Amino acid sequence: MSRALPKYNKRRVALIGGAAAVALSGAVIAGTALAGTPSTSNGNDDAQTLAALPGTITCPDVASQLPEVPASAQAEVDRNLALLDTQIDEANKRLQSTVGQGGPNFVQNAILGPLEDKRISTVNRIATAIGRTAEKPTGLDSLAACTLTE
Known part of the structure; x- marks a missing residue:
């Protein structure tokens, strides 16, 4: 026996679910964009490798x-x-x-x-x-x- 949600609860669930999907999509897009970016933790890494x-x-x-x-x-x-x-x-x-x-x-x-x-x-x-x-x-x-x- 399932209980039907009142109309306003259905909208709230849809709104929260949609917001979560947008946030997750943004994180995936940002992560993908940054994946090819070289690390800037130490700018001398390449110079040290060449010297070594x-x-x-x-x-x-x-x-x-x-x-x-x-x-x-x-x-x-x-x-x-x-x-x-x-x-x-x-x-x-x-x-x-x-x-x-x-x-x-x-x-x-x-x-x-x-x-x-x-x-x-x-x-x-x-x-x-x-x-x-x-x-x-x-x-x-x-x-x-x-x-x-x-």
């Missing part, structure tokens, strides 16, 4: 430290030397694309450490290729570590 751009990753030159490479190993050594260059390029791209991410050890843990691991594997493959037909070079692992230069 990382340097580049530099690694020791492996090719210049190799002994004479037998002809039978030359192609494999060349492929792995090219892979070392690719690894550095990829690490530098990652360095640029992750500016401002992570904590104080982010570059070491996320970029330089994994790069060193890849380089150790690659220089070991070079040493193995040479060692198949000549004396296997030692100490190439010392050329795996890279640094960030600013």
Whole structure:
């Protein structure tokens, strides 16, 4: 059993409901308009970001430290030397694309450490290729570590 509202109560409900809808619409419109507005909390954010751009990753030159490479190993050594260059390029791209991410050890843990691991594997493959037909070079692992230069 529903009870009918008197006429004046129906108008009041309609008026209040309409006012709420107008207020809500205004808030949505204002929020949408402000969504694309850049924050003005600190005008130096862009300047600080540009000033904090990382340097580049530099690694020791492996090719210049190799002994004479037998002809039978030359192609494999060349492929792995090219892979070392690719690894550095990829690490530098990652360095640029992750500016401002992570904590104080982010570059070491996320970029330089994994790069060193890849380089150790690659220089070991070079040493193995040479060692198949000549004396296997030692100490190439010392050329795996890279640094960030600013």
